[in-house]
Amino acid sequence: MNIHEYQAKDLLKRHxxxxxxxxxxxxxxxxxKIAEGLFAKGAGCVVVKSQIHAGGRGKGTxxxxxxxxxxxxxxxxxxxDKAKAMLGNxxxxxxxxxxxxxxxxxxxxxxxxxxxxxxIAVLLDRAVSRPLIMASTEGGVDIEEVAAHTPEKxxxxxxxxxxxxxxxxxxxIAAALGLKGDPFNAAVKLIKGMYETxxxxxxxxxxxxxxxVVAGPDGKDTVVAVDAKIGLDDNALxxxxxxxxxxxxxxxxxxxxxxxxxSLNYIKLDGSIACLVNGAGxxxxxxxxxxHYGGQPANFLxxxxxxxxxxxxxxxxxxxxxxxxxxxxxxIFGGIMDCNVIATGxxxxxxxxxxxxxxxxRLEGNNVLAGKETLKNSGLTIIRGDTMADAAQKVVxxxxx
Amino acid sequence: xxxxxxxxxxxxxxxxxxxxxxxxxxxxxGYGSQIVAGVTPGKGGQTFEGRTPxxxxxxxxxxxxxxxxxxxxxxxxxAADAILEAVDAEMDLVVCITEGIPVNDMVxxxxxxxxxxxxxxxxxxxxxxxPGEGKDSHGGCRIGIAPGYIHKRGHVGVxxxxxxxxxEAVFQLTSxxxxxxTCVGIGGDPVNGTSHLDVIQLFMADPDxxxxxxIGEIGGSAEEEAAEWIHKHGTKPVAGFIAGATAPPxxxxxxxxxxxxxxxxxASAKIDAFRAAGIGVAATPSEMAETLLKMM
Numbered sequence: 001m002n003i004h005e006y007q008a009k010d011l012l013k014r015h016x017x018x019x020x021x022x023x024x025x026x027x028x029x030x031x032x033k034i035a036e037g038l039f040a041k042g043a044g045c046v047v048v049k050s051q052i053h054a055g056g057r058g059k060g061t062x063x064x065x066x067x068x069x070x071x072x073x074x075x076x077x078x079x080x081d082k083a084k085a086m087l088g089n090x091x092x093x094x095x096x097x098x099x100x101x102x103x104x105x106x107x108x109x110x111x112x113x114x115x116x117x118x119x120i121a122v123l124l125d126r127a128v129s130r131p132l133i134m135a136s137t138e139g140g141v142d143i144e145e146v147a148a149h150t151p152e153k154x155x156x157x158x159x160x161x162x163x164x165x166x167x168x169x170x171x172x173i174a175a176a177l178g179l180k181g182d183p184f185n186a187a188v189k190l191i192k193g194m195y196e197t198x199x200x201x202x203x204x205x206x207x208x209x210x211x212x213v214v215a216g217p218d219g220k221d222t223v224v225a226v227d228a229k230i231g232l233d234d235n236a237l238x239x240x241x242x243x244x245x246x247x248x249x250x251x252x253x254x255x256x257x258x259x260x261x262x263s264l265n266y267i268k269l270d271g272s273i274a275c276l277v278n279g280a281g282x283x284x285x286x287x288x289x290x291x292h293y294g295g296q297p298a299n300f301l302x303x304x305x306x307x308x309x310x311x312x313x314x315x316x317x318x319x320x321x322x323x324x325x326x327x328x329x330x331x332i333f334g335g336i337m338d339c340n341v342i343a344t345g346x347x348x349x350x351x352x353x354x355x356x357x358x359x360x361x362r363l364e365g366n367n368v369l370a371g372k373e374t375l376k377n378s379g380l381t382i383i384r385g386d387t388m389a390d391a392a393q394k395v396v397x398x399x400x401x
Numbered sequence: 402x403x404x405x406x407x408x409x410x411x412x413x414x415x416x417x418x419x420x421x422x423x424x425x426x427x428x429x430x431g432y433g434s435q436i437v438a439g440v441t442p443g444k445g446g447q448t449f450e451g452r453t454p455x456x457x458x459x460x461x462x463x464x465x466x467x468x469x470x471x472x473x474x475x476x477x478x479x480a481a482d483a484i485l486e487a488v489d490a491e492m493d494l495v496v497c498i499t500e501g502i503p504v505n506d507m508v509x510x511x512x513x514x515x516x517x518x519x520x521x522x523x524x525x526x527x528x529x530x531x532p533g534e535g536k537d538s539h540g541g542c543r544i545g546i547a548p549g550y551i552h553k554r555g556h557v558g559v560x561x562x563x564x565x566x567x568x569e570a571v572f573q574l575t576s577x578x579x580x581x582x583t584c585v586g587i588g589g590d591p592v593n594g595t596s597h598l599d600v601i602q603l604f605m606a607d608p609d610x611x612x613x614x615x616i617g618e619i620g621g622s623a624e625e626e627a628a629e630w631i632h633k634h635g636t637k638p639v640a641g642f643i644a645g646a647t648a649p650p651x652x653x654x655x656x657x658x659x660x661x662x663x664x665x666x667x668a669s670a671k672i673d674a675f676r677a678a679g680i681g682v683a684a685t686p687s688e689m690a691e692t693l694l695k696m697m
Contacts, residue, residue, distance in 0.1 A: 124504060124591060280565075280589060282566055284563075335551065
């Protein structure tokens, strides 16, 4: 699960990471009030930041033509105007796809005078099954670019999960970032807090980019998290009801939400051949084989190992809600699950939805003969695929016609 | 011989009284596997289906029955504890079927298992099958949830992160009259106990295994590591398939570990690594067995 920037900053703050003062709002009037408060407390500049689950906001464009989802303002009325131009409108960035995302919330925050931009993240290093802190002096830019072109500018520090992060590790990273004096000490505290956020919230990733050296309120230089991104481990959400409450359904595809209600794993794609498959690996492989034979998959859909008739029916309704779908490919290897149960589910779903599109079914496994019999006796036009390759070629042909 | 388990392996089931554990214990017993005990805390002294004794702790079950391997079917919040209980009882092999264990729990488990004798397979995996000699491979050792009847005793080793793709490969082999030495599902989570490389090394050392099918998917770099080792030390033909060439970056494709993030873990990088190592790459998942058999 992903959360918004303002929510990520809340979690970081709870673990001792400094972030610029600010508040979230959903109306221009509220934005004005927050901005007035920030200017009154001495902010020289205030930033208005669109809250969507996608990067590239600053360089994005609203479908209204308004440029930029992140804006710096010198006065409170200016904040009001910019908030008005953003709220309720759809922002398109390089990460949202052409459909963009509606901006329902804005973060209004003090914009400190930035002296230096750094990068820091905590993530899982799968190769060694340990948390990894990655930091770089190249902040504010795409870290993948840095990794590709100047990998020597990235420092890495693994954390032993049995011990947790040690202060010396934080000092090592702060030193590698070229920090000295007050910002060095501030960074040591921030890195510890950031790691604690990752561990205690069961995050998949915590990223602060940029981490900035700024003049603190007391005149001394310090470090603050000017932007932050947190992804959570879905498997661990059950033990964090407060974080679960941060889920923003507006950021998710309605079909994917509907699928999750039926314990179906569905991801919408751009092609025309819908797939209904059991097992995540087979579902991915089914998408691949469609493309191999010249088609384009419309979705990933894993009905799981023990799909019921009801789930199959729900799955059909979901894939048929996608208007781009021109044919359906059902690929079931029923190792334990009864192929006849699946076949009965398919027949019922086809009758119930009045399916007019070509349907190719490849059924294999437990009780497969009874399943094939059920499909044959249904009176429906179902194209039978004998192997995965045979079925994939038939469904691609059906779309080409 | 085979790897990891043989038809004589004595297995206990942690979570034997849950619906999922019970169902698959029945299937394993029906397959002829030696399921000698179950563990459900608080139900010690009862029996499963009137024949398999149930114990409160793994240690008690091991002491009373001589079980060396465990199959874990407990729900995700209790799985890390169940794994470490089996490790503490010094079992040889623990196969964790449970899907949905928090990643940090597995990070802790892996750390706690350092220096211990137990091997962990999974989590979020279909388990291990060493087929038997009987009809529909009856009499083999089935730990987990794989359909036993699709197997056939023979000499091809299969290792995969995905359950259904393992079954697909096994079915393709058996349909062609080709049997398997052992089939291992290592699981689809980002942190798992046994890697592709670990299983490949076991297969290469097993005189009973003459060829290997290795099935991977997007995410991580375990397939690349295995390929590199095969390139340097491989002595048997290996064919493979990588799922997820069409998966959009940044999305988790069902398995918690199946994600391309930050440009890492792409199918094309893995396929290139396979090719560079002389591993036969199946163009489609329909041709996994065919690709290997052409090399053997």
